[in-house]
Every structure is written in C-alpha cells, then in structure tokens.
Amino acid sequence: MLPNLERYRICSSEEVRRILDYLEERYGIPRSVFENYTFLVRGKNSIWIYSGHPSILELIPNVSIAGIRALHLSIKKTLKPTTIFLQVFGKYATKNVVELESEEEAVTFMSGGSIARYYDVEEGFVVVKFGSDVLGCGLYSNGVLRSKIPKTLRVRFEWFK
Amino acid sequence: MSIPQKVFKYYERYRSIIPDYDEFISYILKPLPYSIRVNTLKITPEKLAQRMESKGFILRKSKLHPWFFEVDCIDEERGIGATLEHALGYYYAQEIVSGIPPIVLDPKPWELILDMAAAPGSKTTQIAQMMKCKGTIVANDVSRERVKALKSNLDRLGVTNTIVTICDARRFYSDIMFDRILLDAPCSSEATIRKDPSLPLDLSYRLPRSFSRLQKSMIERAYHLLKHDGILVYSVCTFAPEECEEVVEYALKIGFEIEEVDIPLKYVEGVTEWVDERGRRRSYDPDVSKAIRIYPHFENSGGMFVAKLRKV
Numbered sequence: 001m002l003p004n005l006e007r008y009r010i011c012s013s014e015e016v017r018r019i020l021d022y023l024e025e026r027y028g029i030p031r032s033v034f035e036n037y038t039f040l041v042r043g044k045n046s047i048w049i050y051s052g053h054p055s056i057l058e059l060i061p062n063v064s065i066a067g068i069r070a071l072h073l074s075i076k077k078t079l080k081p082t083t084i085f086l087q088v089f090g091k092y093a094t095k096n097v098v099e100l101e102s103e104e105e106a107v108t109f110m111s112g113g114s115i116a117r118y119y120d121v122e123e124g125f126v127v128v129k130f131g132s133d134v135l136g137c138g139l140y141s142n143g144v145l146r147s148k149i150p151k152t153l154r155v156r157f158e159w160f161k
Numbered sequence: 162m163s164i165p166q167k168v169f170k171y172y173e174r175y176r177s178i179i180p181d182y183d184e185f186i187s188y189i190l191k192p193l194p195y196s197i198r199v200n201t202l203k204i205t206p207e208k209l210a211q212r213m214e215s216k217g218f219i220l221r222k223s224k225l226h227p228w229f230f231e232v233d234c235i236d237e238e239r240g241i242g243a244t245l246e247h248a249l250g251y252y253y254a255q256e257i258v259s260g261i262p263p264i265v266l267d268p269k270p271w272e273l274i275l276d277m278a279a280a281p282g283s284k285t286t287q288i289a290q291m292m293k294c295k296g297t298i299v300a301n302d303v304s305r306e307r308v309k310a311l312k313s314n315l316d317r318l319g320v321t322n323t324i325v326t327i328c329d330a331r332r333f334y335s336d337i338m339f340d341r342i343l344l345d346a347p348c349s350s351e352a353t354i355r356k357d358p359s360l361p362l363d364l365s366y367r368l369p370r371s372f373s374r375l376q377k378s379m380i381e382r383a384y385h386l387l388k389h390d391g392i393l394v395y396s397v398c399t400f401a402p403e404e405c406e407e408v409v410e411y412a413l414k415i416g417f418e419i420e421e422v423d424i425p426l427k428y429v430e431g432v433t434e435w436v437d438e439r440g441r442r443r444s445y446d447p448d449v450s451k452a453i454r455i456y457p458h459f460e461n462s463g464g465m466f467v468a469k470l471r472k473v
C-alpha cells in the first residue's frame with residue numbers, strides 16, 4: 001500500500017485486464033477508451049476510475065476521494081457499473097443497452113421506478129438510454145427493468161407535470 | 162432597525178469606493194437572476210440551450226464566456242435544478258461572477274492544479290472542463306459536510322481527474338508543487354446578499370477583519386505550494402478591502418507579483434485608498450489596482466473580487 005494512499009490501492013495489471021475484459025465482453029466498450037485512466041480499488045468491493053496523473057496519488061497526503069466510483073462488486077461477485085460511470089462511458093456501449101421508448105419511460109426510470117417489458121438483452125446489469133442520453137444503470141431480469149439510479153441523481157414525477 | 166435599513170447602513174462604509182453608489186444600493190436587495198454553466202464534458206452549449214428552450218426555459222448567452230447562460234425559469238418555485246438535464250449532469254447552476262476566477266486562472270490540460278477551498282465545487286468542476294479532465298486537480302476543503310456536496314457535484318458532472326482532500330488549507334502539505342492554485346477564500350460573503358438576503362451583517366465589521374487574517378495565512382501557504390513562476394488566483398465574494406486589497410498587498414510583500422486581469426464584463430480596479438467607517442484612512446500598494454472588482458449593478462450579478470498573482 002502506498003504511504004499516502006490509505007483508502008485506495010492502484011489495481012494490478014491483472015485486475016485491470018479483468019475489468020477491461022468485463023467492460024468489453026458485457027457492454028462492448030473498447031479497451032482503448034480507458035487508455036489514459038487509472039483503476040483503483042477502495043475497500044473490499046469498489047473500483048474507481050481516475051484520469052489524473054497516477055503519481056500524484058502518492059504525493060498528496062490523505063487522499064479522501066480519487067476520481068469517481070466506477071464498478072461495484074456484489075456479494076455474488078458480479079460486477080455492477082455505477083450510474084455515474086455509465087453517464088460518462090456508457091455512450092461507447094454496443095451490447096446490453098436498453099433503449100427506452102418514451103419520455104414517460106425515461107422519467108419513470110430516472111425517478112427510480114421499474115418498467116415491465118421485453119428487451120433483447122442478457123439478464124443482469126444493463127446500460128439504459130433514452131435517445132442520445134445515457135440515463136444510467138438498470139437491472140434486467142424476468143422481463144422487468146429496475147432502476148439503479150442513486151437517490152441523489154433521481155428526478156421527481158411532479159417536475160414533468 | 163428594519164432589514165433594508167440595516168443592509169443600507171452596513172454597506173454605507175463603501176459609499177466612497179463604489180461607483181454610482183445609489184444604483185448599487187438599489188440592486189443589492191433585488192433577487193439574483195438564475196444562471197447556469199453548461200457541462201461541456203457531457204454536452205455542447207448549443208445542444209443544451211436548444212433542449213432547455215424546447216421545455217420553455219429562456220436562455221440568454223452571458224458575455225463572460227460561451228459556457229454561461231442567464232436563465233428565466235418556467236416555474237420560479239421549482240427553480241433551475243428540477244430537470245432531467247440537471248440530473249444527468251448537463252449543467253451546473255452557477256452565478257456568472259463565480260465563473261470569473263477559473264477563467265483568470267486559465268488552467269491547461271495536463272497541469273497540476275490546487276483548489277484550496279473547493280466545496281461545493283462550482284469552480285473545481287469548471288476547471289475540470291477547461292482541462293478536459295486531463296491533468297490533475299486537487300480539491301481541498303476543511304468542511305466534511307461541504308465536501309459531500311463537492312463529491313456529489315463531481316459525480317453528477319462526471320469529473321474524473323480530481324483528488325479530494327479534507328484539511329485546513331493552512332496546514333495543507335504536499336510532496337509536489339502546483340502549476341496553478343485557486344484560492345477562492347472563505348470570506349464575509351458580503352457580495353452574496355442578493356443570493357442570500359438573510360446574510361448576517363454585523364455592523365462592527367468584525368468578520369472582514371478576522372477573515373482577513375485567515376486569508377493571509379492561506380495565501381502564505383499557497384505561496385509555498387506553488388511552483389516558481391506559478392499562478393495563484395485569489396478571489397472573494399466581498400467588498401471589504403480588508404479581505405481584498407489588504408490581502409493582495411500582503412501577497413505582494415511575501416513574494417508574489419500581480420498581473421493585469423481582463424474579462425469581458427464591466428469591472429473597476431482594486432482600491433488603493435479609502436476611509437473606513439471609523440474615519441481611518443487606509444492606503445495600499447498602488448499595484449493592487451491591477452486586481453478587479455465587480456459590483457452587482459454593473460451587470461445585474463453578484464459581486465466579486467479577483468487578483469491574479471505570480472510567484473517570482
């Protein structure tokens with residue numbers, strides 16, 4: 001562990017390879033997108049992405065946050081991309097992308113609601129889009145798309161009346 | 162004393178330094194227009210403006226910079242943050258004058274920048290845009306509560322090149338020196354009265370005097386953290402010369418040089434002489450006139466003081 005970096009650890013090249021494999025295999029996001037990024041591990045189960053100079057991480061005392069949280073390792077050891085990560089990198093996804101069909105669906109999803117409908121995607125975490133907007137992360141299973149939008153980024157129904 | 166009376170009395174000490182003082186006073190109690198900065202990490206100003214206008218907002222380009230717009234909201238009560246575009250991080254509600262310090266700082270991609278008092282991150286996120294998230298920003302603040310807001314703004318805007326630290330900037334140490342530093346210092350906030358009409362105004366003017374001491378020690382720390390020839394932008398949202406020119410004069414004493422600032426908004430030079438409320442004449446190093454003051458009645462905005470300093 002780096003002296004100044006108590007909360008984070010820079011991913012090993014093997015870990016980076018696994019992260020890039022996952023993003024490419026599940027979402028079709030090309031590895032080249034992440035050429036200038038550093039992946040970090042924080043705690044037991046979260047992976048962060050940072051585009052600053054990696055060496056600075058060791059030269060600043062008491063780093064509290066570095067970059068943004070990108071992926072979360074669930075108890076079942078499956079990876080889940082965060083909504084904030086997808087809002088930046090989801091535009092490169094070509095697989096397991098759900099396209100919502102109406103503004104009403106987009107508002108439902110962004111306010112934390114579920115949508116029951118058949119989508120031609122694999123079960124599990126998907127990239128949810130509406131038009132050119134990447135809304136964030138959804139969980140698709142048994143014909144239901146569940147919103148994984150964190151509370152802080154949600155919209156409210158009343159706004160759209 | 163009624164609130165407006167107290168407000169008028171408070172600002173009276175600036176009558177001799179603020180041009181068109183009566184006009185100034187007539188603006189100080191008016192609500193501030195809404196304004197936004199487009200997050201160019203996610204969308205272009207043209208696209209965002211088009212989307213907002215199709216929903217009924219009215220956007221006017223700011224003279225300051227193409228990323229900034231003044232906005233008339235559809236619904237005053239709901240304000241500017243209740244939209245899908247806001248949730249997706251396509252814009253940040255920011256006062257126009259708050260956009261000035263990063264523009265003066267002029268950060269470049271791949272540089273190393275320190276934002277010493279960064280929360281909630283209006284300027285950090287603007288700096289990240291200017292750097293296209295390349296290079297590194299260290300965003301520091303002493304307040305854990307306010308750092309939460311900073312983090313959620315970095316998340317929402319998708320800023321990936323920032324390191325956040327939580328400490329008293331006077332005790333910020335690092336093993337590396339910075340190319341540029343922004344010190345958007347804690348201050349008496351006198352110039353934010355339009356945004357916050359409940360701002361406590363203490364007629365003993367103790368606040369400007371005590372903030373002045375804090376600001377001087379922060380600027381001194383900034384000096385040691387800056388590379389040779391590096392730029393420090395010092396900004397405060399107050400009119401009090403104790404927190405503005407007096408701090409800049411101190412910076413000149415400890416080894417900074419001051420540079421001219423030019424922005425496409427109306428401003429006046431830093432004050433080199435004034436008489437305070439007790440009748441004491443104060444004068445500062447004539448070079449402090451290179452700093453700029455923006456008053457609310459110039460452009461129907463908030464107020465701001467900005468100085469551009471170079472470590473020599």
Ligand SMILES: C[S@@+](CC[C@H](N)C(=O)[O-])C[C@H]1O[C@@H](n2cnc3c(N)ncnc32)[C@H](O)[C@@H]1O
Nearest residue numbers: 278279280281282283284303304329330345347
């Ligand atoms: C004017 S506000 C900064 C606004 C911010 N730059 C922005 O644009 O969003 C001043 C900040 O200074 C912080 N502060 C106060 N004393 C401090 C200190 N000694 N060291 C570091 N930060 C301090 C406050 O918590 C506050 O967030």
